[in-house]
Amino acid sequence: SQQGEEDPQALSIQEGENATMNCSYKTSINNLQWYRQNSGRGLVHLILIRSNEREKHSGRLRVTLDTSKKSSSLLITASRAADTASYFCATAIFGNEKLTFGTGTRLTIIP
Amino acid sequence: SAVISQKPSRDICQRGTSLTIQCQVDSQVTMMFWYRQQPGQSLTLIATANQGSEATYESGFVIDKFPISRPNLTFSTLTVSNMSPEDSSIYLCSVDLGLAGGPEYNEQFFGPGTRLTVL
Numbered sequence: 001s002q003q004g005e006e007d008p009q010a011l012s013i014q015e016g017e018n019a020t021m022n023c024s025y026k027t028s029i030n031n032l033q034w035y036r037q038n039s040g041r042g043l044v045h046l047i048l049i050r051s052n053e054r055e056k057h058s059g060r061l062r063v064t065l066d067t068s069k070k071s072s073s074l075l076i077t078a079s080r081a082a083d084t085a086s087y088f089c090a091t092a093i094f095g096n097e098k099l100t101f102g103t104g105t106r107l108t109i110i111p
Numbered sequence: 112s113a114v115i116s117q118k119p120s121r122d123i124c125q126r127g128t129s130l131t132i133q134c135q136v137d138s139q140v141t142m143m144f145w146y147r148q149q150p151g152q153s154l155t156l157i158a159t160a161n162q163g164s165e166a167t168y169e170s171g172f173v174i175d176k177f178p179i180s181r182p183n184l185t186f187s188t189l190t191v192s193n194m195s196p197e198d199s200s201i202y203l204c205s206v207d208l209g210l211a212g213g214p215e216y217n218e219q220f221f222g223p224g225t226r227l228t229v230l
Contacts, residue, residue: 031217042115042203042221043154088153092217097142097207099219101154 004089004102012108019076021105023089024069030094032065032072037086037104046074046087076107084109113138113206115222123228124194131190132225134204139184142207144219145177149200160187160204194229201226 004025013019023032031050035043049056049065049072056063062075076083086106090099114137124130134143143160157177158166166179181187191198205219 033218035221042223043205043219045218045220048218097217098144098156098159099217100156104153 004091004100006087006089006102006105008105009103010106010108012110013079014110015079015081017079019079019083019107019109021074021087021107023072023074023102025072025089025091025102026070027093029067029091030096031092032063033090033092033099034061034063034072034074035088035090035101037088039085043088079107079109081109081111083107113140113208113220115204115206115220117204117222117225119225120223121226121228123230125230126195128194129190129192130194130227131188132202132204132227134187134189134222136185136206138208140206140208141184143181143187144205144207145179145187145189146203146205147200148203148224154203157189157202160189191227194227196229199227199229 004023006023031048033048034046036046037043047058047063049063060077065072086104088104089102092099116135118133145157146154147157148154156169157172158168158179160166160179160181162181162184176192178190201224203221203224205221207219
């Protein structure tokens with residue numbers, strides 16, 4: 001079964017607004033990552049947050065991790081049309097190189 | 112980072128045939144993975160491609176259906192055998208560049224994917 005469940009499944013916002021998507025998982029993790037996928041192509045790694053971190057920033061991206069609630073959020077600020085894509089969280093457990101992907105959020109930015 | 116290419120980028124195949132997908136990396140890597148992404152779904156790990164030994168398959172995937180080769184540290188193939196329409200998916204390879212416990216461990220780089228349609 002999927003490790004991560006994401007919500008919302010789909011999100012449409014106006015360009016310039018902020019987009020927030022959430023990921024919940026079931027077991028203890030070593031780290032959690034966010035990936036972007038444009039139009040069914042390969043995935044692009046966005047950001048990795050470790051289990052001992054609570055917040056991380058990269059450009060317009062802000063990721064939070066709450067290990068007590070087993071959840072993470074990805075915030076994209078000042079959205080652009082080019083941010084239109086599917087976003088997936090992925091988790092890794094300690095001592096294991098494999099990733100388990102969440103269900104994904106399809107983000108549409110309306111110009 | 113790594114540059115990963117896949118061939119073919121897409122194909123349309125007949126039921127009962129087989130297709131071999133190639134994955135080429137521009138640097139030597141220890142860990143390579145194969146994923147399947149069914150239409151509108153997330154990624155599911157098929158197997159870890161091990162150099163010099165048999166691939167490690169995830170639950171629900173078997174070697175007879177998805178044979179994998181890994182002849183060296185820069186190349187791998189995945190074959191989808193005896194295909195049916197249910198095999199229509201995007202197949203992606205990925206690599207993990209980091210050493211266990213290192214700062215890049217678990218961060219994976221993906222190829223562009225192979226979009227397979229089975230009629």
